[in-house]
Amino acid sequence: MRPIFLLTLRALARGRRLLVVAALLLVPALLALIYRLSAPYNQNGAHPAHPFRDYILPFQIDLFSQLVVPILLPLTALIFATSALGGEIEDRTLIYLTLRPVSRLTIGVAKLLATALVTVVLVEASLALTYAIAAQGQSGAGDGLAAILLAGLAGCLGYVSLFLLIGLLAPRRALLIGFIYVMAWEGLAAGFSTGLATLSVRRYVEGILHAGLNAIRVPEIQWPNVTGATSIAVLAAIFIAGLALTTWQLHRIELT
Amino acid sequence: MTTEITPTSRTEPSEASRAATGRPGPGVPATIEVEGVSKWYGDKVAVSDLTFALGPGVTALLGPNGAGKSTTLKMLTGQLRPSRGAVRVLGQPVMDNPPLYRRIGLVPEQEGLYPFLTGREFVELAAQLHRLPRPRQAAEEALHTVEMLDAADRRLGGYSKGMRQRVKIAQALVHDPDVLMLDEPLTGADPRQRLALMETFTRLGAAGKTVLISSHILYEVERMGSNVLVIVNGKLAAEGDFHAIRALMDDRPRRVRVTCSDPRAVAARLVALPGTLSVSVESDALVAETAAPLEFHHAVSRAAQGAEARLYGIEGLDEDLESVFRYLVSR
Numbered sequence: 411m412r413p414i415f416l417l418t419l420r421a422l423a424r425g426r427r428l429l430v431v432a433a434l435l436l437v438p439a440l441l442a443l444i445y446r447l448s449a450p451y452n453q454n455g456a457h458p459a460h461p462f463r464d465y466i467l468p469f470q471i472d473l474f475s476q477l478v479v480p481i482l483l484p485l486t487a488l489i490f491a492t493s494a495l496g497g498e499i500e501d502r503t504l505i506y507l508t509l510r511p512v513s514r515l516t517i518g519v520a521k522l523l524a525t526a527l528v529t530v531v532l533v534e535a536s537l538a539l540t541y542a543i544a545a546q547g548q549s550g551a552g553d554g555l556a557a558i559l560l561a562g563l564a565g566c567l568g569y570v571s572l573f574l575l576i577g578l579l580a581p582r583r584a585l586l587i588g589f590i591y592v593m594a595w596e597g598l599a600a601g602f603s604t605g606l607a608t609l610s611v612r613r614y615v616e617g618i619l620h621a622g623l624n625a626i627r628v629p630e631i632q633w634p635n636v637t638g639a640t641s642i643a644v645l646a647a648i649f650i651a652g653l654a655l656t657t658w659q660l661h662r663i664e665l666t
Numbered sequence: 667m668t669t670e671i672t673p674t675s676r677t678e679p680s681e682a683s684r685a686a687t688g689r690p691g692p693g694v695p696a697t698i699e700v701e702g703v704s705k706w707y708g709d710k711v712a713v714s715d716l717t718f719a720l721g722p723g724v725t726a727l728l729g730p731n732g733a734g735k736s737t738t739l740k741m742l743t744g745q746l747r748p749s750r751g752a753v754r755v756l757g758q759p760v761m762d763n764p765p766l767y768r769r770i771g772l773v774p775e776q777e778g779l780y781p782f783l784t785g786r787e788f789v790e791l792a793a794q795l796h797r798l799p800r801p802r803q804a805a806e807e808a809l810h811t812v813e814m815l816d817a818a819d820r821r822l823g824g825y826s827k828g829m830r831q832r833v834k835i836a837q838a839l840v841h842d843p844d845v846l847m848l849d850e851p852l853t854g855a856d857p858r859q860r861l862a863l864m865e866t867f868t869r870l871g872a873a874g875k876t877v878l879i880s881s882h883i884l885y886e887v888e889r890m891g892s893n894v895l896v897i898v899n900g901k902l903a904a905e906g907d908f909h910a911i912r913a914l915m916d917d918r919p920r921r922v923r924v925t926c927s928d929p930r931a932v933a934a935r936l937v938a939l940p941g942t943l944s945v946s947v948e949s950d951a952l953v954a955e956t957a958a959p960l961e962f963h964h965a966v967s968r969a970a971q972g973a974e975a976r977l978y979g980i981e982g983l984d985e986d987l988e989s990v991f992r993y994l995v996s997r
Contacts, residue, residue, distance in 0.1 A: 413794040420782055502778035506837065509743055510795035511768040661762050665745040 411520045414507060418524035421497070422490050431486050435536035438473050438482065442544040445469055462548035467626070470544050471619070474558055478537065479565055479615045480601065484592040487529050487569035492584035494525040495656070496577030505665055514660035522574055522653055530566045537562045557622025565615035568645040571652025572611070578659050607634060611648065617641030690721035695757075697721055697845055697876040698742060703751030705737050705900075712737040713900045716751070720878060724871035726887035726908065727880040729897035735880040736775050738897065739849050742878070743772045755845055768796060771838035775849035775880075777830055781823030785814055785833045788822055789840050796841040808836040811866060813859065827854030835863065845876045852886055864889045919943055920959040921983040924966055925951040931973035932966075939965050953983065 422428075451458055451465040458464055498504040507517055537558055545551035577584040600610035607613040613634045621638020690696035696719035705713040713734040729735050740746040741753050744760040744767075753759070758766050780788060789808050793801030809818050812832040817825070825833065831854050838846060848867070852860050867890050871877045881887050887894060887908060894911050896904040904911050926932050929952040933945045941958025956962040963980060970977040 413791055417780070417783075417791060421780065424782060502774075502776040503780060505743075505745060505772070505774050505776075506780075506792065507795070509745070509767050509770065509772050510792070511764045511797065512795055513764055514762070664747055665740065 411516050414512070414517055414520035415524045418494055418521055419528065422493065422525065422528045427489055427493065431489055431532055434482055434485060435532055438478055438536060438540040439543055441473060441477075442470070442540045446544055446546070460550065462545060462550040463553070463626070466544050466548060467550075467554050470541060470558070471554070471623070473540065474537070474561070474619065475612075475616050476601075478533075478562070480596045480612050481592065482536075483533055483562065483565045483615075484569045484573075484596055484611070485589070486533055487525075487566060488573045488585065488588040488592060490529050491525045491570045491573035492577035492581075492588055494521045494577065495574055496581035496584045499578070499581040499663075499665070502665070504663075508660070508663075508665070515657045518574075518653055518657040518660055522571060522656070525574060526567055526570045529570050530563055533562050533566050534559055553626050554623055557619050557626075560622050561615050561619035564618050564642065564645045565611065568611045568614070568648045568652075571649045571656075575652045575656045575659065578656055578663070604635070611645070614641035614644045618645070690719050694721045697756055698878065699752075699754040700738075700742070701752045701754075703738075703741060703748045703753060705734075705741060705746060706749050711900055713741070713897075716897075716902050718895055718902060718905055720876060720893070722871070722874045722876050723893060724867055724877045724879065724890050725893040725895060726890060727878060727895050727897060728887050729880075729882060729903075731882055733882075733897045734900035735882075735897055736849055737900075739772075739775075739847050739878070739880055743770060743847055768841065769844040771841065771843035771846040773831075773834045773838045773846075773848040773851045777827070779822040779825075779830060779833070781821060783822055784819050785809065785822060785825070785829075785836075786818040788833060789818075789836045792837040793840045798841060804840050805836070808840040809833075811839055812836045813862065828856060828859060831855055832859065832863075843875070845878075846870060847878045849880045850882070851879060852881070852883075860886070861889075919955050919957045920962075921953055921955050922959065922962060922966075923951055923953050923979075923981045923983055924970075925978040925981075926970055926975045927978070928973055928975035932969050932975050932977075935969035935972055936962070936965065950978075 445466075451461050495504070498507070508514075538555070541555050541558060545555075573584070573588050576588055580587055595606075596610050596612045600607040600612050613636060616634050617636040618638055618641045620633040621641065624638075698718075698720040700716050700718050703713060703716045704711065716738065727735050727738065737746065741748050742755065742760065744762060747761055753761075755766060756769055760766060760770075783791070786805055786809065789805040790801050793804040793808075798804045806815070809815050812835050814829065814832050814836060817829055822830065822833065831851060835848070835851055838848070846867075851867075852863060855863060864886070867877050867879060871890075879887075879890060892908055894905065894908045895902060896911065924932060924936075929947050929950065933947050933952045933954070936942055936952070936954055937945045939956070939958075939962060941956045941961055943955040943957055945952055945954045954962065959982070966980055967977060
């Protein structure tokens, strides 16, 4: 598994793809910087007693649940995951992995882990940087960080597994299909309707965040009606199902 | 219709020598078995009802571009699933059979490689995936075989076509496979490299490996394969000893176009020649089909002279390889 894992890491962590993703993931940090510089909670001479808990943390959670989870995180996973296997099919290099005494499950796991690692490192770095900029110098800083990182991690794993499969099923159109799915479903539909959100990854990432923030009182946030345990179970199921279907597809794929 | 080549002048090889002919026989089991294999995509038939068996030695898979050679090789290496029929390599089904791949080497037709890897890393990756005990050393030896050690530390993205071909051959040889399949392996190689690679394949065949090489170039096949499979339009057109097939190709009827000032008068003389099968007359030329092309060429100028016609040109109409293949299929 190690050679395929390392090969995939090298393939993903290079070139324009990495720069595009890095630029995308800097957006939340820039927004956090603008927020801190403008400090809206201090306007009109008001100086709230707990600016971090009452303003900055809710802003971060809004940023996470409205921008990172439905848009930036899945786009990052999409860009890497569709390339990990779909790129090999498009470049016609997959034969150098499949015509070896290596099981299809091993190929699938190695590809999934390498893609997840790249995605998780970049997304978590973005989340940590955004948090650090927003929370810098505030009392109570550190609250909620673990929950945000944990939810980010779970979201990365769920989306990567899903998009790895899409990349294998439709290598030529995977980016387009994934982009439409992210923008239309995770971004719009799941935000408008609780019923539709049940079929989104976003809902369960927010569920984990909510569970992680349980001890922290955060005002004015609309949380999904799902427990942390259920959210973790659903995302784990998506992760495993994605891997199982990817392996199944690797068994039956024909390389024309 | 398949043409079985069994010329009366050829003696049957002994068991010892058969081991290097590419043909299975008593005591020499088939390493590649193809039974009634067809492959189609929707309405398009890529390969139709192929049946053959190969043993150790070099076999050339010959046919024009688009004949179905690559599709056949892809089915033999488990990349494509036959729509009908069965493929077995070393006695096992080849599709989705990773343990079997330890004994198969493939040089695919496509040029796609990992541009960010060096040649050495690429071949070493293959050695690692085959779980060789000393992958670095195995990669070194394979790169040496294809004369790529000098460029081994350059990235594949900067390789020429010939270098890419050779590094693809190295990754196929690195685990010393029992069955080696190569799709147009000499494309892009310079003449000296071609010779060296052909010698390598011949040596592997003589050592008891089954080597199947696809090519559309007769000259390459002549150098490497005593056993030949000819595929045309997805069908097996001929199989057997190369020299017998070559003789069949040379003896086939040819069409010749003769341009002259009085084609009708010249045609009247040519039609009387012993080898002439048919003659048709056009406004400024005649097209004759002859079973004796050499004699026909000699007779044309005499016929023109006798008919007091001016001779402008003689042109063979089916000297290209495609015509040769078409002829084999039509027999």
